[in-house]
Amino acid sequence: MHMSKEDAIAQFAKVFRKYGYEGATLTRLSKAAGLGKASLYHHFPRGKEEMAEAVLNYVNHCFQTLVLEPLQGPGKPAERIYRMSQNIREFYRVGQDPCLLSILTLGDAKDLFDAPVKRAFETWLDTLAGVLVEAGCKPAEAYRRAEDAIIQIQGVLVLSRSLDSTDTFERVITTLPDNLLKD
Amino acid sequence: MHMSKEDAIAQFAKVFRKYGYEGATLTRLSKAAGLGKASLYHHFPRGKEEMAEAVLNYVNHCFQTLVLEPLQGPGKPAERIYRMSQNIREFYRVGQDPCLLSILTLGDAKDLFDAPVKRAFETWLDTLAGVLVEAGCKPAEAYRRAEDAIIQIQGVLVLSRSLDSTDTFERVITTLPDNLLKD
DNA sequence: GTCTATACACCGATAGAC
DNA sequence: GTCTATCGGTGTATAGAC
Numbered sequence: 418m419h420m421s422k423e424d425a426i427a428q429f430a431k432v433f434r435k436y437g438y439e440g441a442t443l444t445r446l447s448k449a450a451g452l453g454k455a456s457l458y459h460h461f462p463r464g465k466e467e468m469a470e471a472v473l474n475y476v477n478h479c480f481q482t483l484v485l486e487p488l489q490g491p492g493k494p495a496e497r498i499y500r501m502s503q504n505i506r507e508f509y510r511v512g513q514d515p516c517l518l519s520i521l522t523l524g525d526a527k528d529l530f531d532a533p534v535k536r537a538f539e540t541w542l543d544t545l546a547g548v549l550v551e552a553g554c555k556p557a558e559a560y561r562r563a564e565d566a567i568i569q570i571q572g573v574l575v576l577s578r579s580l581d582s583t584d585t586f587e588r589v590i591t592t593l594p595d596n597l598l599k600d
Numbered sequence: 601m602h603m604s605k606e607d608a609i610a611q612f613a614k615v616f617r618k619y620g621y622e623g624a625t626l627t628r629l630s631k632a633a634g635l636g637k638a639s640l641y642h643h644f645p646r647g648k649e650e651m652a653e654a655v656l657n658y659v660n661h662c663f664q665t666l667v668l669e670p671l672q673g674p675g676k677p678a679e680r681i682y683r684m685s686q687n688i689r690e691f692y693r694v695g696q697d698p699c700l701l702s703i704l705t706l707g708d709a710k711d712l713f714d715a716p717v718k719r720a721f722e723t724w725l726d727t728l729a730g731v732l733v734e735a736g737c738k739p740a741e742a743y744r745r746a747e748d749a750i751i752q753i754q755g756v757l758v759l760s761r762s763l764d765s766t767d768t769f770e771r772v773i774t775t776l777p778d779n780l781l782k783d
Numbered sequence: 784g785t786c787t788a789t790a791c792a793c794c795g796a797t798a799g800a801c
Numbered sequence: 802g803t804c805t806a807t808c809g810g811t812g813t814a815t816a817g818a819c
Binding site: 435436437438439440515516518519520522523524525531534535538539561564565567568569570571572573575576578579580581585588589 | 618619620621622623698699701702703705706707708714717718721722744747748750751752753754755756758759761762763764768771772
Binding site: 635642 | 784785786787788
């Protein structure tokens with residue numbers, strides 16, 4: 418391989434995010450990896466489905482590092498939430514990248530990946546709500562606010578893509594910590 | 601045709617929403633319309649792209665009737681916003697239907713439909729902001745709140761689909777009018 | 784206006800040379 | 802480990818009978 422397997426998977430992620438599961442054809446994946454189609458099967462014997470699994474694991478790993486670990490790490494709750502917000506800005510490239518998880522809820526991919534996608538969102542919800550409880554929120558209120566934050570992020574990704582603008586994404590990310598911690 | 605052209609287009613809409621533009625194959629569209637593939641070309645000579653255009657027009661028309669007209673119609677701003685919220689609940693079938701506009705921002709469809717999709721969101725934003733101005737908001741604040749409302753709706757559609765639950769959708773729609781009109 | 788049959792490109796996947 | 806060549810299937814689209 419010209420690039421490492423992890424680099425290839427990172428390139429695959431771009432293809433799956435942009436075209437969705439059905440639109441991520443072996444031709445596109447092959448070009449993204451700089452390998453012939455047949456060569457992909459040496460690294461991913463079960464084909465496209467295995468490539469998508471690898472992408473999902475890779476993205477979950479990035480998400481873990483950039484979003485979840487800052488929330489669980491040291492520092493005051495407010496600082497941790499600020500760190501998460503800044504890293505979310507990076508993770509979604511200022512709203513220019515669609516969320517891979519949400520992409521995998523469409524078409525054939527939904528049936529293949531609904532369990533891990535659901536788990537990923539639940540983990541995010543629980544982790545964020547945990548920090549808010551630590552900051553003094555009652556559990557029910559913390560969970561509601563965590564939901565609202567994730568809704569805001571997913572929503573602004575859709576709107577940014579539709580309007581082809583990063584302004585609203587910036588605004589939402591900037592105001593996210595205060596919205597979570599208000600009162 | 602067993603069904604009217606409009607009925608067929610409504611069936612097409614389900615296919616495009618569920619599978620995306622690339623995943624909406626002629627075989628699936630053919631089954632949805634109850635017609636052979638070749639027959640589709642009698643009604644939509646330019647093929648799949650023309651079918652997607654028809655779906656977009658149809659959905660925009662439904663959206664106009666259910667969401668925009670209530671906002672522009674008679675009654676106090678608060679009543680109109682409440683009516684919009686209830687109709688949004690219906691329009692997205694309590695969060696069980698993905699937003700067709702957001703679906704068309706992915707893959708090949710993005711290049712084909714980005715202009716009309718952008719226009720649709722801008723119209724929604726402007727109409728909603730107009731009502732908030734009428735309710736006493738300053739224009740900048742009204743626009744910001746309109747953005748937040750649409751972000752919430754798009755976001756909760758993603759989350760509802762990912763968690764396979766309608767609870768959060770119900771909560772967001774219920775609290776939407778108060779959030780828009782608070783203070 | 785709908786159908787069967789078909790054209791041709793591309794799909795995911797495999798065989799086998801190197 | 803990567804390639805070319807190829808498979809069977811399906812994609813979009815068209816021709817022509819009825």
